Amino acid sequence: MQTKKILLYLLTVLMVTALVLGCAPQPAATPAAEEQKPAEEQKPAEEVLPDVIKIGVNETMTGWGAAYGDMTWKGIQLAHEQKPEVLGKKIELVLVDNKSEKSESALAAQRLVEVEKVVAVIGVNSSSMSMAQNEVLDKAKIPSMATAATNPLVTQGKPYAFRAAFIDPFQGEAAAKFAVEEMKAKTAVLLVDIALDYPVGLANYFRSNFIKFTGNEKSVLAYLSFQTGDRDFTAQLTQIKSLNPDIVFAPNEYAELGAILQQAKQLGITAKFLAGDSADVPELVQIAGENAEGFMYTAQFHPDAFTNPESKQFVEAFRAKYNIDPETFSVTGYDGYMLLRDAIERAGSVNGDKIREALINTKFVGARGLTQFDENHNAILAVPVIEIKGGKKTFRYLVEPQ
């Protein structure tokens, strides 16, 4: 009985503390109150900016996407460090972790809008989670800037959703183009993680483009599948070995990719492996070791891929701050922040509709050169292809957008 009382007491104390911490009045509450009204209402003739402009960051900091979320956050933080203010006010980043879960992503977005009262949200690097979040944000008329999420459905039909990356229809086309024209591949097999949106979508786009570029309907020999978390791919790989394609397109998460590459080498498979930007993580090479030799993938970034001075500056600053090279996820975080900030600057306001207008008219030179958005608010960018040579990422080729 005593213990129960103590526990109850502790629980109450905890709850109260968390309540106080969580719902503490925001410093900018009073002058900002007018700022958060929905767009329809009459705004005062002169908009009063809050003392601190809050931008939400919704990322996969834990769960299977932890690596991606972490790297994206690094990019965002670097950008924030370089440009911490806009319109003369400080920018405050509010980070929430969605645990790589869709339901959490939606809840996190809601919290950012309702409790933290952010003016915009950066994230998520994962398409599934971005889609969940954007349902909430679009309804609230809060602009969102997805980071490395590449599925077209993230922005489709959502006026307030933008994305600092190219989309899978283009990535699939770029990969197929590279495979057919540079790798001279005539046959391919798809090895897909059907438990996630991204691999399924990208594989589909690759398939249709590969068939188009080879002009041969039968050039994709098979579509093999597995589920996230699987570790043994002998079954699929032995099938691949007997089909003997020129390349295997496996746009999966890096942990499974590492195991796939290792087991493929063990089985003596000679086909080349090609993947998408989810492979752009240092752990991949660490896990696969020598088996990653010759492995290629499309990515959002490579330090050697873009030649404009902003790109060089970004690479150097990133190296100096973190001691590692930037890649796909950090660049989308960095550019995402910069693009949003630039739009707020040009809009001269933190109003959702004005930011949105400004974003549509973006002509910003970021770490990947001149960045603009197409009619679906997706960034029009070139796709670098990276090859693993001698255990290192080497820049191989750049596929330009149309």
Added chain:
Amino acid sequence: MFRRPSKTTVLTLAAMVVLLAFSVWAEHGLDPYIIRILNMWCIYTILVASFNLIYGITGQFSLAHAGLAAIGAYTVSLLTLSPEAKQLSFLLAPPSPLIANVQWPLLPALLLGGVLAALIGFVIGAPALRLHGDYLLIVTLGFSEIIRLILVNLSSVTNGAMGLKGVPYLSSLTWTIGAAIVALTVIRRLITSSYGRALMCIREDEIAAEALGVNLFRHKTIAFVFSSFFVGIAGGLYAEILGTVDPNTFRPALTYAVITMAILGGIRSLTGGAIAAGIYTVMSELLRTVEAPQMIFGWDYPGLPGLRQLFFATMLLLLILFARKGLMGSKEFSWDWLFSRSKSSDSKGSERSHEQ
């Protein structure tokens, strides 16, 4: 002629009306964020109450909750999504003709979800409830996972592991509160009836119960079916609130979360279950602050993601070790208790609460 309703009944009915009126106001008067939390609270309440029925009252430790909730969730999603939305969502395989062109309103969809879950509950329960202890636990866990895996693999019906998006928000706080009220009322009626007493008898000593003429199979199965029905309803509402479903939501971790709440509240107390569901939901949100980076008294706290789950796991361990009866033990809320407390400060003598 009507019996004059007792004071308790009047008060309880009044409370229900107040709650429902509150829900109607709240739908437009409160932040969507708070509404979402309240919705989740109600859904968890239903889940915990169902678990209390099957475990706290009947003594059958079943881990099938997640799978049964999945059935309700998918039924409601598939029935309420418009045919166009289905065409858009189904990426792995075109939607099966069975579900491609149907669109039902919420109430029949929800009811069907509950009924299907109850049916599956029967299919699971009939053979499984013969077993005891560990074996029952394992079998029910196995069934829960089988359901989930089948949902993952029937791509033309469920869109496989990618799940369904854009489930229309046809319900509202009134629906969830209403459903919670109904669930609690029905389960409570069941518990206080002679059926309920038979169930408690089974919990205490099956052999004695059988000797007293209690049909073990019938009673256990009916309890399980009732429990499953409400789990299905809760699952359906869950899909409504979230707007998306995918099989990953319905892993055993969901069942363990329900168990955590049930233990916290007291496995034999519906009131406790409702309170615990609230604590869990609210704490889940409030604890986000400890996961996010922030300035604490001038110190740059980097944020520790994962702390929320760690907290709940630790809480469950501490509960099970030191406070197994939870908050309410076997006690339920009663109006008498409330009034006697307010009447006198030394209310020990006049405290009357139902023990069960």
Added chain:
Amino acid sequence: MTTDLFLQFLVNGIALGALYALIAIGYTIIYGVVQLINAAHGEFFMVAAFLTMWGVLQYQLPWYVSFPISMLIVVGLGLLVDRLAYRPLREQKTSSFIGAVSVSFLLQNLFVVLFTSRAKPFPHPKILDEVLTFGNVALPVVNIFILGVSVILFLMLFFLVTYTDVGRAMRAISKDMEVSQLMGVNPNKIIAFAFILSTFFASVGAFMYCSKFPYVDPFTGVIPGLKAFIGAVIGGIGSIPGAMVGGFLLGMFEIMIVAAFPELTAFRDVFAYVVLILFLLFRPGGIFNVRVREEKV
């Protein structure tokens, strides 16, 4: 299917089977002695792998130093968990299971908080990456290693359980705790020993599993733990030969079913659960027909 292909699958099936058997033994030893399903067993497995990886990554220890240290830590952890979380709940079946589940989640999330969920590469002796080729069949050295170590450990366990005093005491306790106590067996000591054995097997299994599939994250223990558990139950939970056979069969089955019916990859896990349920409904004692205890919850 060609013979080469079949042999290839067989080779992998045997290796995975041996791994699951190793882990399954851990479950069954504990269950045999205290009738507790140690839901945290998969996490002991994970901790062993994680600490080994961490020792190498953070402190640059060679793997043959990091691994024994991790094993000692995990054994200690197992004893601690038993003492603090399981022993107080010894009498209540369901509560002890819930306790085990909470320990399992606790460990998973503790490691998430401390180390993040990022999958990290697992350091292992380079020789295990080598592959021997026989015609068209590739035999990774790690598989030979797994098989060899497993067989040696199984034999050692067999001798331990059959011929040593401790082994006899363990068997006695699993048959009847009260009578064993009357015969002079100190249950707590034997239970502690059971945990030492169990965590030892988990650690070795972890090392070999992560040498074969070279990455670790806080949730690495979930799937192998579950599969090995299913195997142990199918073999007869509480029976050591049962765990070996059940775990092995499940591993073999997992590989061979996909070999025989590639279209059914997706339903592979469903089959395992269905077999499990069929066993529990019609032969709860498992393959080795362990005596089923009718306990109250």
